Amino acid sequence: MALEAPAASGVAGRAKATRVVASHISVPRRVAEIWRSRQLLINLVSTEIRVKYKNSILGLVWSLLAPAMALLVYAIVFGVALKNGYPEFVILLFSGLLAWNLFQTSVLAATGAIVNNAGLVKKVSFPREILALASVGSASVFFFFQACVMVIFLVALHWRPAFGELWLIPVALVPLLVLCSAMAIFLSAVNVYLRDIQHLTEVVVGSAWFWACPIVYSFAHIVEPKLSTHHILGIPLIWIYFLNPMVPIVLTFERVLYAKTGLVPLTTAGHTPTQLLPTWGSMTYVELDAIVLGVSLIFLYVAMVVFGRLAGNFAEEL
């Protein structure tokens, strides 16, 4: 560096950004700082991927084992043992799991992100949100690997997804990533103060929330007929089911990848053809995902505000 003329000749003249350290920094300002630190985000994600996969292809295979096992178990339990009779059930399962795994991996990893990086948080200054976002980032990379496996599955099983509706995937992916980021930022901050949030998240996101999504069962076959006839305080139960923001996202993935929107003949004998996916048109999915996006954006803003309030004391709480 000393050999470079501009650097050696002085720093007085160059343009300088002003940075303020205060107890409250507005959300737009923090967003700007996160944007400025995007290189750090990329590096943290690649570090996490590198460390996890130990720079090897085999490491990648290992990391795919857990979701593969989940897929296998659900396929055997529901498809074989309980004989739900859905044709190519594994495709329906995989399309839902694909979206779900992105959500679960990022939220679970992000909850501990600040606490696990205490050394960094105490000694180096950078927008702390980056740590939570890095968890979402590495979960996204992981999502990409699983999507590649999904493609192999589709080809191997000669399954034809709805190519005409492929654009719905990004329509669902954007609200999903916003939702993940909001959850990640919120939980990572709260976990610093309430350490058992980690365990709570594992229980809630790890199981209860999963079963509240139409992944191992079909929405149109199981949920819709049962819940639309019941009411609580005059509200149809199906509405409450849709309070789960993951439902529209999972349904969109299934719509595109499983693609059987009509009546499907079940493989088990004695059953009449059944509706597995909703009969909605594409625009219904877009509308539902847009609602999720809107709600997630509000949640993201709230998460940023909460994070901002709590972040000031991270270094002393850890």
Add this chain to the structure above:
Amino acid sequence: MGNIAVEIQDVSKRFRLYHQKYTSLKERVIHAGRTPYTELWALRDVGFEVEEGQTVGILGRNGSGKSTLLKCVCGVLQPTEGQVVVRGKLAGLLELGAGFQPDLTGRQNIYLNGSLLGLAKSDIDKVFDDVVAFAELDQFIDNQVKFYSSGMYVRLGFAVAVNVDPDVLVIDEVLAVGDERFQRKCLDRLKEFQNQGRTIIFVSHSPDQVRAICDQAVVLSDGRMVGHGAPGEAVRIFREHLLEAGDILALGHGDDEAAPADEVGPIAVSTTDSSHPIRITEVTVEHPGTGERPYLITGERLTISLQYSAASITTASFVVEIRDDLSKVLLRTESGDLGAPLEIASGTGTVSFQWATFPFLDGVYHVSAGVEHRAGGRLYDWKESAAKLEVMNPTKNVGLINLPVAVTLVPDR
């Protein structure tokens, strides 16, 4: 000049010290609303400005808030009140190698650490070779950092930080890394930074280092700024506060009200009291020319006399320190080390330090004097730069000191 690089605006930081910390939801619910804690203001209304290109030292004894202030400047901690405005890119060296990921190689860590300090990949590409060369790790750069020795670790940390091209560099007592040669290299790099007009803020326990490097210094005591000014003045205030702390420690009762922390005037009235069993009232310099000329001629006899006033019988050792203009200590002598009597009777008296010859060549020298307890390292009194000593060099010799020398010439046959 004239541009403000760092503005610290009435920064206060409150810590809550919990007697028992409840960090889970369950415990918080059980102990809702009754978590006992004491409040501690680690910083209270600290405010000063640092001009671009200046080097500021922060002095203070342990627990005075130095590190908290640096953390607030870096943004690791957010101040409870007030704010810090930093113009330009800031690199903080609160701990060397913070953020290194042991499983990554040195090369990957340089990129990771660089981006932690706010560099883009292309910027790191440019300085990469310099970083490796500075850290002297050419052979090991592709080894995982977990196999590095602690020295290699901190060298890499320092090398990254000083190569990120910051406008403001913040350093927390990390200069003592590596061997002497590497330390010198670090100091050289700091000097280079100063010449390039970069701003440096650094914390030190060593007044000598502050005097040697800084343009100005800030003294903190119990979270308050008790001194701000030229390094010499700041060091004097720092010594005074060390003094007060020593008294409080030794006596164990509340003397802190009698000596408010913001009273920073020089010890104009040197009265002894129970907490100051002995005071130095005057420091005088005598040489053969005293009264005729203001200066001493190299090689002359020098006498430095300290007049003291003791309130009670104490065990004390007198100290004389002579420094040059650059604040380098030329000489420090303690009477206790010389076998002089240590028992001081109450009353007043004079202690004289006599040198048969004063060998230093021309210059202006500053004499500081103090009196300390022999055992506990407690400083009873300290007079920073209490007297001035001018020396005239009649010889043609240059350098620091004049030593008698004989020159003989014997040609080889």
